[in-house]
Amino acid sequence: MIFDVQKRLLRRVALALALAAGCGAASASVLHVAIDTSTFGATSGYIDMEFSAIAGAPLATAVVSNLVGLAATPDIQWGVDPVSGGYSFRNDTLNLLSHAATFGGIVSFDLAITGAADPGAGYASVFKVAAFDGANYLGNFDPATGALAAFLWTPAPVAGASGDVLAAVFDDSVTLLPEPADWLLMAIGMAVLVLALQRQGLASPRAANRP
Known part of the structure; x- marks a missing residue:
């Protein structure tokens, strides 16, 4: 089930991707994400991860692996x-x-996103990562979603091709490998994306699981 607020956010995200498409995109691959938690001003907490899309989007899967620095369970x-x-x-x-x-x-963790093709190129999926201390989000997070970083994946237009990834990093504690020099981190795309994220937050299942 995807909430209406997520639908509105992700439609805006799709527009952001369309506006920034002329800058080039990163092919879907395994990304290494590292978070320096020493900047949070807290001794312990939680690292949250979520993956969502507009209703009707082609099926996509995000796999996180090689998790380091987290509880085993x-x-x-x-x-x-x-x-x-x-x-x-x-x-x-x-x-x-x-x-x-x-x-x-x-x-740190590795992230790989794959999925079915979308000939209409009208959909995007969002993987977000956030830090939480039990009461508040930590770091220099996006105020609408709590995300330290969000990874937007758009499907390839034809079967067998790779989709594209756009990384929106809100906190300097987050670093990515490979470096996103060729990614859509350009000013126009980021400005539109940040505006979209700030105007419409993702409804988080955390609210139903922990106060």
Whole structure:
């Protein structure tokens, strides 16, 4: 189930991607995401991950693996399937993966997003990562969603091709490998994307699981 607010947000995200498309896009691949938790001003908390899309979007899957710096067992594992070395999210299922963590060092994971083709190129899926201390989001997060970083994936127009990824990083504690020098981190695309994220927040399943 995807809430109406998510639909409105992701439609705006799709517009942001369309406006920025002339700058080039990163092909879907395995991305290494590292978060320096020493900047949060808290000794412990949770790292939250979610994956969502507009209703009717082609099926997409986000797999996180090689998790470092997190508790061995998730605090919340809702709508997420365990796979070898990590967890798998579907964009057609409301989900939340939350791991407890001791802050002060580096938390990291690998992210790979794949999915069915979309000849109309009208949809986008969003994977977001946030830090939470049990009461508040941490870091220099997006005020609408709580995200430290969001990864937007648009399907390829034809079967067998790779989709494209746009990374929106809101906190300098987040670094990505490979470096996003050729990614859509250009001023126009980011300005439109940030505006969209700030105007419409994603309805989070966290509210139903932890105060």
